[in-house]
Amino acid sequence: MRKKGSYFGWKLMAMVAGFALAFAFTLPEASAQQAKLKVGILHIGSIADAGYNQAHAEGVQVMKKNLPDVELIEIENVPEAADAERVMETMIKQGAKLIIPASFGYLDPALRVAKKYPDVKFEHPGGYKLAPNLGTYWASTPEAFYLMGIAAGRTTKTNKMGYVVALPISFFLANINAFHLGARSVNHKVETRVVFTGTFLDPPKEATAANALLDQGVDVLGVIVDSPITVVQIAEKRAAYSVGYHYLGVQKFAPKGWISGIAFTWGELYTRFAKQVMDGTWKSENKLGSLASDYLTIAPFGPAVPAEAIKLVNDKKQDFISGRAHAFPGPIKDNKGVERVKAGEVWPMTLLGKMDWLVEGVIGQPK
């Protein structure tokens, strides 16, 4: 889920100059013949980041391939403030009837624009508020992280794994906890170390953090920042394994040490949204997907993962889908020794936002 305020105010200001230029170049001319539907999408960063933004960008490309009648208005590097509103209004003036403001911080600007243009539909990723013409969508990730943990726990040789994470946000802590629980379910000796960089995009600092973890003997590196490129490249260089997130195509940056990754494949969902808007069946809802959805995908496994681990992952995936398994089954203690989930109970997925602790066996400070 994309966080609020990831860009400091002055960074926003700094982006304006470049944005103004980029705007002039990227905004397509209104085409002569009328398309059946125009879809506008706003990205917070670059669509080539091999991460969060590229996942959304490839989603709309799949949609366009599925529905050739759809015309796309796509703009990158849009700051999360008044600029986002202006960009959305420009898209609407160009005829867009479906807008995808693809960053968490676009929620409030989108709600304001949605109120002004009731005949335009909006779909926001990860939003927690709805409007009559604004729906939200996301997929719950802890089960997928649990599966990554199983694969990593069976692949590690040092029994030490590490995560480079932007900030100790509850949803990220839940992902790390699930990853560790998954690893522990197949390997009792495993430990997970986590380093927070304090920012979503600082590749040199991510490099230092990744190296610090590798210095501690970690041989699996996972990453929750905007772009995974730096961390997985360093893992590959130092002969460690890596686990990806957000985008399906991270493997090319670390082919040898690649384990697998959790990817958002938005294409079919976006196709459904566009179809629903075209035939008038679209309705505002809060859509939360899971491993059963076609938009939360486990990336192909790398050569280092043992075959039996892949089987364990696939079996567990079926158990998650059928509801036989849960990512946070009790008893669970946190890494300060406090019991968080009693035996026989589970930590409900509706309370992920309240998970402010790290599970026993994770080395790191949750706040």
Next chain:
Amino acid sequence: MIGSFLGGLFVGSIHAGTPLLYATLAEAIEERAGIVNLGLEGVMLMGAVAGFATTVETGSAALGVLTAGLAGGLFNMLFGFLVITRRANQLASGLALMFCGVGLTALLGMPYIGSRIKGLNEIPIPFLSDFPVVGPIFFNYDILVYLVVPISILVWWVLFSTRWGLSLRAVGENPTAAFAAGKNPYILQYQALLIAGFLGGVAGAHLSIAIAKTWAEWMTAGRGFIAVALVIFSKWHPLRAIAGALLFGGAIALQLQMQARGVPVSPFLLDMLPYILSLAVLAVWGGARRHAAPASLGRVFQGTE
């Protein structure tokens, strides 16, 4: 275990400190010539993107570093035109340069996001790097790391032991007097800005080509401003800048190493460590010597007609 901690800490400090030192040297030269450049962040970004793009296109990291230096120098000439020829306010022009650099490099770098490069790799020093434990810690870095201390000494020598350096410092202290002594303050300041821009560009290239081996918009993340602070910290002295950059880089590496080792301190507090350490050092060791700052720093030379 403690050995691996200290080793990792040392290597991390060198990696984090090297680009800071190049940037600090750049700012020190400019400030010795009487010009405060708050746009150093933009210059570094220009170097980072130009160097990365060149490395992608040509496959040569060395050419990338060279291009980064030239791009930084050229971009700094824009600043020179504003503050020297047009006599604009240095602080406002510097901030404008920074904003312009952030936006422009985000645009220029867009096609290169996600490109893969081999980049500037470590050159192990033969024989020495084979020593167990100490070899990889001291003798396995990229060329820009090996060069940074010699370049600091060179900058110090040029500033304090050559006629050109004396003239440059004279301009920073009192441009009118320098002018009366037959020096042209404009030309000297342009020269200082060109050299500083080159070093600033190299600082950016070290981030994008050697350390992260990737380009991301605004990837300097404030390091240009840290360099401006480090110049004051090092009292405008290129050799003290080595200590300053190592200390600051060390604090960044230390906090990440401490997290990786599981030291039970909040990551928010640890993230403040470099700044807390800087404050502590300034408080203990920062006694204000007179004449540390160039006397005409930040003042616009209005000419003497």
